[in-house]
Amino acid sequence: MTQTFEKYFVPEPSKYPIFGSVALLLFTGGATMWLNGIKAGPWVFFLGIAVLVFMLFGWFGQVVHESEGGKYGHRVDRSFRWSMGWFIFSEVMFFAAFFGALFYARVLAVPWLSTGDTVQLLWQGFVGGWPTAGPGKSSPFTPMTAWGIPALNTLILLSSGGTLTWAHHGLRHDKRGQLKLGLLVTILLGLLFLGLQIYEYGHAYAELNLRLDTGIYGSTFYFLTGFHGMHVTVGAIMLTVMLGRAIAGHFTPDSHFGFEAATWYWHFVDVVWLLLFLVVYLL
Template identity: 55%
Template sequence: MSSKHAAPYYFVPGPSRWPMLAGISLLVTMIGASGWVNSATWAPAVCLAGIAATLVVLYFWFGDAIGESESGMYGKRIDLSYRWSMSWFIFSEVMFFGAFFGALFYARAVTMPWLADLDHKILWPDFAPQWGNTGPAGLVDNFNTMGPFPIPTINTALLLLSGVTLTISHHALRAGHRGKTAFWLAATIFLGAIFMGFQVYEYMHAYQDLNLKMTSGIYGSTFFMLTGFHGFHVTMGAIMLSVILYRVLKGHFTPDNHFGFEGAAWYWHFVDVVWLGLYVVVYWL
């Protein structure tokens, strides 16, 4: 959001078809997804069509909001509304990752010692409570765990550096240096792309060399769920920043009014913080 004029009222948008179309496209997506997991032949096409329709709706819906902002319809109250909305959205993301971190903690700190105590030695006498085991019944194929070197450590440095470049870009925007803003914002997106490239390589290494898969017991499922969803969030954050970069190049935002930039920056910094937790808990402990 970046209004060029301070509207003295609380803007109320007119009737819009986008919420209804978004609901329909999401319904089609979920119908296709439910059929896909049940091996229905028609389902993949329906699911992909629903996703494509959702993206089209979001493109035009966000375009309307950007047009309203740039035409000066938004004032301080709308700015505050957007800030609270983004704050609650990020809080929901905290709870999302908190659930997976909680599952990891429960498996390591509660379940494994419980399965290895004296009461269960009769059932599973050979079970050892070290993290990365093949399960109490030994039904999981042998695999190697993922260590912190070198790729996870490189990715940590990349994300920390991207947080610095994004902060420099933000300060440049506040100072009115649009060229510097665009340069450092593009650098942030580039660092995010390198991060994702390394993560793809890490997954290939896990499958081919370590035999580490989603089916590798609780270790494999928590590893791929946490790192995979984080990678998805990095991708979404990079897309958000790419849209912001396009808007910067189009002349949007002012030094005093640029919440679109700030909201995307909040999200990116949140992704950085989540990765630091992943780096310590998943790769080191």
């Protein structure tokens, strides 16, 4: 009886991890110097960004070339899926840390600082409640409301999840026009979301006196929404690459994990925003 074995592609050693390490060193080192007023900081920071972009284009381009060359089998595809799953799990833990900080401040720390002997010994006259900048902050501010731009952005992101699912449906049924149109609309909705968030930040700084240094409320608000905006930016870049690959004729109804990975990431970003809207804006 003849046994058949699935081929398993073993890539050659890559130089790109070294470039990635150098990029992260320059990126973090430059950011640190920039924040501390060292003149070379911005140059080192943007050099790190440039090296990182070079690494991403080179490494992912190599993977795309190998995938389109038919070198990847079922086992490699499965390893990619596990890797993307663990990456998204790490992102879940990243946001869990910031949600945990918000929970600790809002539910535990602020009430504790405003009750009993604590308020007499540490911050006399401090009244707990949320939103608050915390004790020691006297500058008044207006908290962000849920209705208006936040609610509109929620509708936009939910719609983008629907258009992306529509694009995926088109790919699975070999409808290339539907795939491209769905991706394009999703990207445009993501860019609209980012534009409205930038406008919201400008409004908060100029008219609400809500700043990054507005105590615990300001810091948790900008860290949570800002990092989410960064993830929307990364997701839009990923989908733009997928659109370019779709235009180039990549992906088939049975083999399109690169596209699936981008959709997983985008849907994760959607879910995080729903939690943000509920916890940061609405409650």
